[in-house]
Amino acid sequence: MSKINVTFRNPGDVLEFVRRVEKYPYDMDLSRGSIVVDAKSLLGIMNLGFNQVVSLKVYSEECSQLQQDILEFIAA
16 A cells, blocks of 8 residues: 545646546545545545645556646645
């Protein structure tokens, strides 16, 4: 399992993020505090809020290509 911190500025960011992660076959969750949603769920991610650092858990050991695809969303 890999863990990456990401952030979204607006609904457009969320839409683009979901488009990119949908093409990967492994399961992914996003969480903020006690809230956990499917990382491929547009409405679920919207409930996490914007300009917040959220944790992306990827249930795969090899996800370097995914990290490249979502580079712009990774929190500094």
